[in-house]
Amino acid sequence: MSTFYFIAFLSIFFSVLVITARNPVHSILYLILTFFTFTIHYILLNAQFLAIVNFIVYMGAILVLFLYTLMLMNLNKDSEPVKSNIVKIAAVFGGCSLLVVLVASLKVLGTSNPVVLQNPDLGLVKNLGKVLFNEFLLPFEVSSLLLLSAMVGAVLLATKDKQPKTA
16 A cells, blocks of 8 residues: 555656646656556556556657657747736636645545455456457457558558659
8 A cells, every 4th residue: 555655646746747847858758757657556456458558558659759749849938929918817717726626626535435346357458358359359350450441541641652754
């Protein structure tokens, strides 16, 4: 149980660093660490499939794409437009709304009891594979053919047509 609280503290700590970091690249790196702590939480909750998907999709693909996009952008403070007062008021209103929701959720969470799983094998990848390949085999194969045709279409759209040389 102490491992859970330590990882929860790290998750909150890195989330605060994402918001307060001055450098956007550091902010994205802190976000990667935050998602890594989420992956550890999924493992502690016996949800291996969600941990693997979180690790591969969020940390491996989306955040790396964010990092590369951010590095390619020109982030000069001189060329950044000045925010109007309406945008600042909207930001304060949104932040206050978030604070009200967080305080209300803490009051609700303080009265709840912890959930105890009746089946400890509930989130295992083995069980997901059995369900996918027994009960949902046809939709699984149809979706794989759909993804294959999308990949072939993307490759065909990305290749340039060769123009015949004129003499």
